[in-house]
Amino acid sequence: xxxxxxxxxxxxxxxxxxxxxxxxxxxxxxxxxxxxxxxxxxxxxxxxxxxxxxxxxxxxxxxxxxxxxxxxxxxxxxxxxxxxxxxxxxxxxxxxxxxxxxxxxxxxxxxxxxxxxxxxxxxxxxxxxxxxxxxxxxxxxxxxxxxxxxxxxxxxxxxxxxxxx
Numbered sequence: 001x002x003x004x005x006x007x008x009x010x011x012x013x014x015x016x017x018x019x020x021x022x023x024x025x026x027x028x029x030x031x032x033x034x035x036x037x038x039x040x041x042x043x044x045x046x047x048x049x050x051x052x053x054x055x056x057x058x059x060x061x062x063x064x065x066x067x068x069x070x071x072x073x074x075x076x077x078x079x080x081x082x083x084x085x086x087x088x089x090x091x092x093x094x095x096x097x098x099x100x101x102x103x104x105x106x107x108x109x110x111x112x113x114x115x116x117x118x119x120x121x122x123x124x125x126x127x128x129x130x131x132x133x134x135x136x137x138x139x140x141x142x143x144x145x146x147x148x149x150x151x152x153x154x155x156x157x158x159x160x161x162x163x164x165x
Contacts, residue, residue: 018131021124021150028121035114042107049100056093109164116160123153
């Protein structure tokens with residue numbers, strides 16, 4: 001009679017457990033995709049800043065060429081003006097280069113977060129499969145294995161979520 005009494009609580013626990021893990025899997029997928037989009041957006045911004053920096057460096061070199069030309073022609077007023085503007089352009093190029101590096105690093109942290117969240121989501125999905133098998137076979141060990149994978153997935157999910165912050 002005690003084995004029969006244990007079955008109804010087991011029968012109720014498995015669908016409840018499965019529903020909770022399914023919600024965790026959905027949240028993991030949501031956060032993972034969000035991180036993926038953020039990583040791609042930051043990577044695009046980094047590429048754009050790199051291109052702009054390259055343009056500014058080219059412009060700076062053109063200005064420096066003019067400085068050399070004015071020096072060769074012995075035109076001090078042209079030298080001073082071109083030198084002043086070229087230094088401002090060089091500073092802009094350096095700032096854009098620094099921005100690109102920062103955005104690239106930030107993008108990499110979002111990508112690492114995405115990967116960790118994807119692993120957590122996969123563990124949740126495996127847990128759902130284990131819970132389904134446990135429901136079909138009335139095996140507590142498989143259910144416990146699914147619960148253990150869910151616990152690991154929760155830890156990885158929290159770590160993955162916090163990695164990019």
